[in-house]
Amino acid sequence: MKHLALATTLLLFLGALAPADDKPAKPAAFPGMEFLAKVMLDYLDTNGDGILDKGEFTNGTEKGFSDLDRDSDGFVTKEEMDAAGAELSESQGSDSFLGKAAGFLLNRLLLTMDENKDGQVSKAEFTKGCESMFTKLDANQDGQINKDELMALPARLLGK
Numbered sequence: 411m412k413h414l415a416l417a418t419t420l421l422l423f424l425g426a427l428a429p430a431d432d433k434p435a436k437p438a439a440f441p442g443m444e445f446l447a448k449v450m451l452d453y454l455d456t457n458g459d460g461i462l463d464k465g466e467f468t469n470g471t472e473k474g475f476s477d478l479d480r481d482s483d484g485f486v487t488k489e490e491m492d493a494a495g496a497e498l499s500e501s502q503g504s505d506s507f508l509g510k511a512a513g514f515l516l517n518r519l520l521l522t523m524d525e526n527k528d529g530q531v532s533k534a535e536f537t538k539g540c541e542s543m544f545t546k547l548d549a550n551q552d553g554q555i556n557k558d559e560l561m562a563l564p565a566r567l568l569g570k
């Protein structure tokens with residue numbers, strides 16, 4: 411169950427890097443994205459309608475921080491980032507390219523939220539980093555995030 415939180419957190423961080431635009435999302439042909447979109451919906455979609463609303467998203471990011479902050483000190487340290495990345499990698503099989511890439515990306519993306527460059531991400535830094543995510547993930551700006559928008563995220567990140 412923990413790997414669901416880690417995969418969801420990875421996808422949320424990827425969303426922080428996506429440009430907000432008015433183009434509707436189209437499913438991307440990136441390996442593993444259908445799986446990650448399903449994981450994210452399973453983890454965050456509390457009413458089971460297959461769509462994430464703002465409340466579900468916000469609650470999920472709060473839970474994501476709690477899952478990453480293993481010692482509950484209000485910070486995600488480099489060691490906790492490394493452990494989360496390793497756990498995400500292991501959830502896909504330690505020899506899996508997708509697992510290794512996801513673990514590496516999670517670690518690197520967490521570090522991008524470290525505004526003061528002290529080697530850890532505070533709750534405030536995490537919250538600030540997630541504030542604009544919903545808008546960026548909501549490609550068609552309808553106030554909801556669906557599976558197609560989640561699957562299209564890599565293409566949006568790469569400007570395709």
